[in-house]
Amino acid sequence: MISDPLILLIAMVIVLFSFLLSGLWIGFSLFATGVATMLLYDFTLPPTISIWSKIGGLIANSSWNSLDSWSLVALPLFVFMGEILYHTDISNKLFNGLLPWFSKIPGKLLHLNVVACSMFAAVSGSSAATTATVGKITLNELSKRGYSKSLSVGSLAGAGTLGFLIPPSLIMIIYGVMSNVSIGKLFIAGIIPGLLLGGLYSAYIIIAALIKPDIVPKDSENFTLKDKLNSIKDISPVFVLILLVLGSIYMGFATPTEAAALGVLGALLIALFFKNLTWKNFVLSMKNTIKTTIMIAFIMMGAAFLSQVAGFCGITRSLSLYVAQSNLSPYALLAIVGFMYLVLGAILDGVSMVVMTTPIILPIMQNAGFEPLWFGIFLVIMVELAQITPPVGFSLFVIQGISDEKVGNIIKYSFPFFLIMIFVVVLLALFPQIVYFLPSHMIK
Numbered sequence: 001m002i003s004d005p006l007i008l009l010i011a012m013v014i015v016l017f018s019f020l021l022s023g024l025w026i027g028f029s030l031f032a033t034g035v036a037t038m039l040l041y042d043f044t045l046p047p048t049i050s051i052w053s054k055i056g057g058l059i060a061n062s063s064w065n066s067l068d069s070w071s072l073v074a075l076p077l078f079v080f081m082g083e084i085l086y087h088t089d090i091s092n093k094l095f096n097g098l099l100p101w102f103s104k105i106p107g108k109l110l111h112l113n114v115v116a117c118s119m120f121a122a123v124s125g126s127s128a129a130t131t132a133t134v135g136k137i138t139l140n141e142l143s144k145r146g147y148s149k150s151l152s153v154g155s156l157a158g159a160g161t162l163g164f165l166i167p168p169s170l171i172m173i174i175y176g177v178m179s180n181v182s183i184g185k186l187f188i189a190g191i192i193p194g195l196l197l198g199g200l201y202s203a204y205i206i207i208a209a210l211i212k213p214d215i216v217p218k219d220s221e222n223f224t225l226k227d228k229l230n231s232i233k234d235i236s237p238v239f240v241l242i243l244l245v246l247g248s249i250y251m252g253f254a255t256p257t258e259a260a261a262l263g264v265l266g267a268l269l270i271a272l273f274f275k276n277l278t279w280k281n282f283v284l285s286m287k288n289t290i291k292t293t294i295m296i297a298f299i300m301m302g303a304a305f306l307s308q309v310a311g312f313c314g315i316t317r318s319l320s321l322y323v324a325q326s327n328l329s330p331y332a333l334l335a336i337v338g339f340m341y342l343v344l345g346a347i348l349d350g351v352s353m354v355v356m357t358t359p360i361i362l363p364i365m366q367n368a369g370f371e372p373l374w375f376g377i378f379l380v381i382m383v384e385l386a387q388i389t390p391p392v393g394f395s396l397f398v399i400q401g402i403s404d405e406k407v408g409n410i411i412k413y414s415f416p417f418f419l420i421m422i423f424v425v426v427l428l429a430l431f432p433q434i435v436y437f438l439p440s441h442m443i444k
Helices: 005-021 026-040 051-067 070-087 090-102 108-124 127-144 149-164 170-179 183-189 191-211 225-250 256-273 279-312 315-325 330-344 350-367 372-387 394-403 407-430 433-440
Strands: none
Touching (some): 005 026, 005 279, 026 051, 051 279, 070 170, 108 127, 108 149, 108 191, 127 149, 149 170, 149 394, 149 407, 170 183, 183 225, 183 256, 183 433, 191 433, 279 315, 279 350, 330 372, 330 407, 372 433, 394 407, 407 433
16 A cells, blocks of 8 residues: 555556556546556545445546536537538548649648648647548649658648647647636637747748759649639638637637537538538538547546546645645746656547646646646647657658658658747747737637
8 A cells, every 4th residue: 555645646657557558448547547546545434435435436526527517518519510521522622722822832832731731620620630631632632743752741740730729629628628718718829829830830841942942843733813713612611610610709709619519500501512411421420529529528537537536645736745845947847747748648649638637737837827728728739749759649640541651751751840849839938928819809
């Protein structure tokens, strides 16, 4: 039996990693780790209460509290919206609509990954869906036209992660529920950092194209003004959907949950407008929405139980005291937390990272002077970084699956974009008003 909370924390981490590396489902791993921690903890209970009844009570209480939130209704709605757009032909039309607008910019069609990922992220909320959908279209097209493979793959790896940052974002919804931060403010706070990140990606492509002109084919397709005007009909419905979802939140007309419902309605109308909504892809979208929602809910329940166990056994309090007494500067603490998320990203997906760490890390960061709204955006970017961090960044394998490229090459190609993300994190730390500007001007 263990009585020291910090030693118990080490044991809890070892048990958790053992379960995760064994291939057990993440939700089960979290619940099993919580039960194992309770059994290892040295505490006394009244004779009338058994340890198993106490564990059962904690499981029931934490599971109910973790899901008893109206804000979580937005989660399946945004997932459903993304699934509708993914399983209809909207992504192909979006690509073809954007094609004529980049013929005169240095780097030309290499910017399509950045812009298409930014736009698809704004209607899907999922980095995996964004990377897979855009990559299936752009990588083959860019390869056939003779564009640089390294920049094609690297820009997709970097821009594909924007699904977590550009709203609506599933990660932001979950973080907002767990931290009691306004989801609407989180959505709006992610806009400028997301556009900044996308803009820096495009700036890097422009600089690379100016330094090495051979990364772009010399004989490229020319588009007339008429072609550009005709392309508007393919991209305007998606722009309208983005404005419908984000504009209704920013102007104060709708809550994120109501905006999610508007997004689903808008996605259905767009699919009907393009005449590619069938009963088959509608049912498939619903099935995938149910699977994704249940998976996320199960992970949230397990994480809530584990965090409640950490509080019950005194781990959270002891860890907070240890950090407070170590006299770390706020930026040193931020660097340590950032490194921790990169390590966690090697074995966990983004949802799991957020739900597992938020209850423990957020109070520590608040004590160091970081606001929950700012920390939410920082956390989302760190989750993005983890997606392309070797050896097992999730987006690396998504790209490998759609490109048949070696993971080692994908890591090498994506490294400049990894450094750009680090630079943005430093910028947000030095200039937090980048995060606060839009939320401070929202209509209440």
